[in-house]
Amino acid sequence: MTKTGTVAVLPGDGIGPEVTEQALRVIDKLNAEFSAGLTWQSAPVGGAAYDLHGHPLPPDTLALARSADAILLGAVGGPKWENITREHRPERALLALRSELELFANLRPAFLFPELAAASTLKPEVVSGLDIMIVRELTGGIYFGQPRGLTTDDHGVRFGFNTMVYREPEIRRIAHTAFRIARQRNKRVCSVDKANVMEVSELWREIVTDVGSEYPDVGLSHMYIDNACMQLVRAPKQFDVIVTTNLFGDILSDAASMLTGSIGMLPSASLDADNKGMYEPVHGSAPDIAGQDIANPLATILSVGMMLRTTFDNTKLANKVENAVREVLADGLRTGDIANHGEPIVGTREMGDAVVAAIG
Ligand code: IPM
Ligand code: MG
Numbered sequence: 001m002t003k004t005g006t007v008a009v010l011p012g013d014g015i016g017p018e019v020t021e022q023a024l025r026v027i028d029k030l031n032a033e034f035s036a037g038l039t040w041q042s043a044p045v046g047g048a049a050y051d052l053h054g055h056p057l058p059p060d061t062l063a064l065a066r067s068a069d070a071i072l073l074g075a076v077g078g079p080k081w082e083n084i085t086r087e088h089r090p091e092r093a094l095l096a097l098r099s100e101l102e103l104f105a106n107l108r109p110a111f112l113f114p115e116l117a118a119a120s121t122l123k124p125e126v127v128s129g130l131d132i133m134i135v136r137e138l139t140g141g142i143y144f145g146q147p148r149g150l151t152t153d154d155h156g157v158r159f160g161f162n163t164m165v166y167r168e169p170e171i172r173r174i175a176h177t178a179f180r181i182a183r184q185r186n187k188r189v190c191s192v193d194k195a196n197v198m199e200v201s202e203l204w205r206e207i208v209t210d211v212g213s214e215y216p217d218v219g220l221s222h223m224y225i226d227n228a229c230m231q232l233v234r235a236p237k238q239f240d241v242i243v244t245t246n247l248f249g250d251i252l253s254d255a256a257s258m259l260t261g262s263i264g265m266l267p268s269a270s271l272d273a274d275n276k277g278m279y280e281p282v283h284g285s286a287p288d289i290a291g292q293d294i295a296n297p298l299a300t301i302l303s304v305g306m307m308l309r310t311t312f313d314n315t316k317l318a319n320k321v322e323n324a325v326r327e328v329l330a331d332g333l334r335t336g337d338i339a340n341h342g343e344p345i346v347g348t349r350e351m352g353d354a355v356v357a358a359i360g
Pocket of ligand 1: 091
């Protein structure tokens with residue numbers, strides 16, 4: 001059963017508003033021509049919200065995000081806000097949204113469109129056909145663990161500290177997410193940890209193994225994070241689903257994104273236990289190219305596809321969005337980040353126009 005519902009749109013900073021605008025044109029078309037039934041409302045977040053309201057996640061924005069069925073976020077941050085206090089930095093809005101809404105499962109696909117094989121820095125034979133899903137735990141681990149702080153000891157020496165902590169239920173639920181996703185794919189899960197050094201990883205490995213016994217049809221392997229980084233650039237096609245902690249997932253997903261040629265192509269979903277989700281491009285706010293109509297809107301448009309598929313159970317419209325992106329790539333449309341040397345380049349809006357036109 002497909003669902004209709006509300007989307008909170010948080011464009012944010014830098015290129016966020018530009019790429020979000022193109023994604024909204026896609027939603028508008030799906031509403032107008034295919035009765036998608038998605039109503040959306042936007043609100044400021046990140047640096048833009050700080051400038052307007054003195055806080056990166058104003059109460060009204062959080063309330064809107066809470067009440068919506070899904071959230072579409074552009075990007076947050078930029079040099080303008082680098083020197084304000086930690087609690088007011090744009091990134092805090094992201095972390096607060098994740099934790100307030102309990103969006104514990106972060107899905108980051110690293111998928112190579114065949115047309116873009118040449119855009120990868122790795123040899124085409126190493127990456128062609130690449131299709132990995134990174135499942136990153138998003139509301140625990142060292143990002144949120146207590147105690148944490150920055151202080152001075154009795155001898156006047158400053159020190160900073162964070163705690164990597166996982167409770168069994170947190171590991172269990174993200175492991176279930178990963179195994180369920182693997183069942184829809186190639187039925188392999190690789191759990192990434194640092195169990196040779198850290199107790200928290202020892203528990204992680206034990207619980208993931210235990211959950212894995214409930215999925216006998218899914219193959220489970222374990223890898224240390226350092227080796228996983230190496231394997232990811234050496235032979236990335238060995239992976240199907242990777243499940244890992246918040247910090248390791250942050251690092252691995254950036255590396256994985258580059259295998260696909262451009263971080264400008266990759267969508268992501270951050271889900272709660274009921275598949276309510278926040279959808280956003282994996283790329284950041286790219287302040288250096290903001291406002292110039294040159295950013296790639298495809299990651300944000302593909303995020304709308306993930307939203308339709310996951311939160312609204314609308315496979316038909318999700319496929320339409322993804323096929324439209326494939327079609328414009330096959331037609332040779334390229335923003336600067338995915339163009340080969342000498343290929344003609346289109347701007348953000350022109351790429352949006354093409355995708356909107358290709359949805360049919
Ligand atoms: C990401 C980003 C964030 C993170 C930052 C902006 C807080 O790098 O979504 O991967 O570290 O989670
Ligand atoms: Mg990151």
